[in-house]
């Protein structure tokens with residue numbers, strides 16, 4: 001199976017349209033095509049739920065957790081804005097409170113031993129620190145941690161986006177006859193998992 | 201605006217006498233309307249919910265998650281406020297919520313320590329829009345179960361009585377499936393099966409070599425894989441395997457009232473449909489001992505009106521129909537219409553629905569399958585088939601499928617950064633999960649009645665539901681888990697997880713019983729024709745009629761019983777006996 005069966009995504013269509021207009025497509029026009037989170041990111045809008053410090057922390061975490069590689073990372077597609085939108089409009093007051101408390105604690109856990117804040121560290125150092133916190137969160141006796149809750153949200157936000165589902169992974173809008181046993185190479189991309197629940 | 205009315209005769213004639221009134225437009229009501237109309241009767245179909253138009257009203261069909269504001273998630277406060285019960289249904293998401301009831305508007309009551317999840321869809325098409333399309337015949341193992349172990353009363357029919365009607369409804373609805381020759385799960389009139397993927401095939405091979413009585417087969421599902429001329433003429437087409445069916449399907453590839461039975465009924469010219477019309481009771485004339493029609497409240501204006509007809513088919517779903525009967529009181533029937541036996545409301549059943557086990561199937565990492573398939577697989581019942589099990593009566597089957605994990609595995613395993621991202625770009629290991637569906641015994645203590653003190657906004661007394669899993673069910677639940685784990689080990693699976701909580705009754709969404717069929721008018725509400733023992737022109741053909749619950753998904757049996765009852769009723773009408 002070939003791995004490059006990309007449909008012309010809407011984003012590409014938008015990019016195409018934008019370049020035809022000399023890049024001068026207005027943010028309002030754009031937002032009718034793009035998700036609100038993506039347009040918020042594009043416009044550099046302030047967060048709706050988080051305060052500036054919390055948002056800065058979220059922004060760094062999503063960037064380190066799902067960085068740009070050969071494909072776009074979480075930051076480029078505005079995952080931090082989408083998480084903010086989910087907290088502002090989707091989350092219950094209980095979850096909102098859990099996030100506020102959790103982020104405060106996470107900020108402490110993510111500090112370097114000398115007290116330097118996560119957001120001020122160099123990118124490689126941020127990765128090391130995040131990896132340590134992640135490993136601890138999945139340790140056998142860790143119980144339910146806020147970090148895992150946040151990670152679920154970040155992964156959901158990234159992979160359920162159009163880029164996440166259709167470019168990072170693969171998405172068949174109309175699968176057709178079921179192909180029950182395809183031989184695939186190591187570089188086959190996974191299907192976007194279209195489940196009923198995402199366990200946020 | 202009074203309830204929307206269309207079809208033929210025209211709206212202005214709606215007060216005319218009808219040959220038959222059908223209450224409810226879900227799987228059962230759609231079949232009743234079709235069969236009665238096709239036999240030449242003028243039928244009024246009364247539906248409490250809104251009109252849903254096939255195709256036009258499938259507002260989320262085909263959308264990607266990213267096209268919904270919260271990618272398919274519903275704001276948590278809205279869920280708690282409006283969908284406190286429906287939220288526990290696996291299929292309840294932002295893609296489908298408009299086909300589920302708002303629990304705040306449709307109250308019922310249960311004892312605090314005995315939750316019962318009443319999962320409902322009030323609209324034209326009922327839950328036929330939402331269902332999972334799994335269709336399995338019952339066999340005499342099921343129809344003889346009560347007689348054999350003494351729980352409940354004997355079914356007044358046997359497999360041979362219903363077999364031709366299974367043929368009939370399968371041929372029209374379109375059921376895909378494989379021929380297996382299993383006595384406990386009779387084969388039917390199948391369209392070609394969906395293929396099993398290579399891992400499912402391998403698992404079946406290993407199961408068959410480890411056990412003489414167990415196998416994994418492809419699910420039998422109401423999907424067109426080779427549409428017939430009749431199906432094409434109704435505007436139905438072949439299944440595209442999107443497996444997003446609960447949002448509605450413009451291809452009409454899965455069976456629903458909207459894609460299949462209602463268009464068939466409409467094209468006869470004999471159908472009149474009213475929506476937003478809540479039936480509160482069936483009118484009864486003691487002198488002639490006949491039902492004369494139904495009382496209706498307009499869901500929006502709350503004005504009352506009535507319709508008259510020569511016979512009434514109740515197809516408002518198991519608990520809907522029983523609620524209507526309980527609320528239809530008269531001097532002759534102070535405890536509910538057709539309830540001289542006193543059994544109306546008793547023996548509520550559901551299926552024990554238990555996520556039994558899940559694990560990894562090693563290997564096959566160079567193989568992949570399409571992203572989606574409209575049916576999973578099935579492990580037919582093997583307990584109490586050939587040998588008697590000492591732990592519990594009756595049996596269970598499993599539903600499940602093998603697939604390779606995707607990004608969600610990232611939430612369950614450590615890892616961050618480019619390493620995680622690169623790993624999640626590739627499909628993960630093959631996994632298989634199995635969910636058990638077990639039979640519940642008919643037990644008179646599991647029952648419903650009306651709470652005369654609490655009424656809904658239309659003034660209808662709300663239903664009280666008191667139902668729980670008892671000894672036999674609890675023993676079976678243990679076996680459902682243990683057998684799944686054992687089979688997974690036998691086929692070489694690893695990382696097997698179990699210990700999942702069983703669901704509260706109701707969440708099997710196969711609620712059945714409460715107006716059972718039986719041979720004896722003293723101990724049952726309906727006879728072998730789904731006809732009320734007490735009131736000859738009153739028929740109940742939805743799940744309320746079920747005398748036992750088997751372990752197979754029941755809707756195909758509702759279809760067959762409804763079609764059979766409709767044919768019988770028309771014959772009686774022609775003979776002048778009703």
Ligand SMILES: Cc1cc2nc3c(=O)[nH]c(=O)nc-3n(C[C@H](O)[C@H](O)[C@H](O)COP(=O)(O)OP(=O)(O)OC[C@H]3O[C@@H](n4cnc5c(N)ncnc54)[C@H](O)[C@@H]3O)c2cc1C
Pocket residue numbers: 223224225226227228229230246247248249289291319321322323324325326327328330331332333334335477478479480515516517518520521524709710742743753754755756758
């Ligand atoms: C998510 C889901 C998955 C399912 N999967 C399967 C499956 O795989 N296989 C299977 O066999 N079954 C399945 N079921 C169950 C199946 O949907 C029901 O068994 C079936 O729809 C019952 O048909 P019915 O016509 O009796 O009731 P319904 O389809 O519920 O229709 C009843 C209709 O009556 C109307 N009504 C109710 N009260 C009144 C009143 N007072 N006046 C007028 N109208 C009224 C309702 O609005 C509704 O339209 C599933 C259900 C759900 C929700």
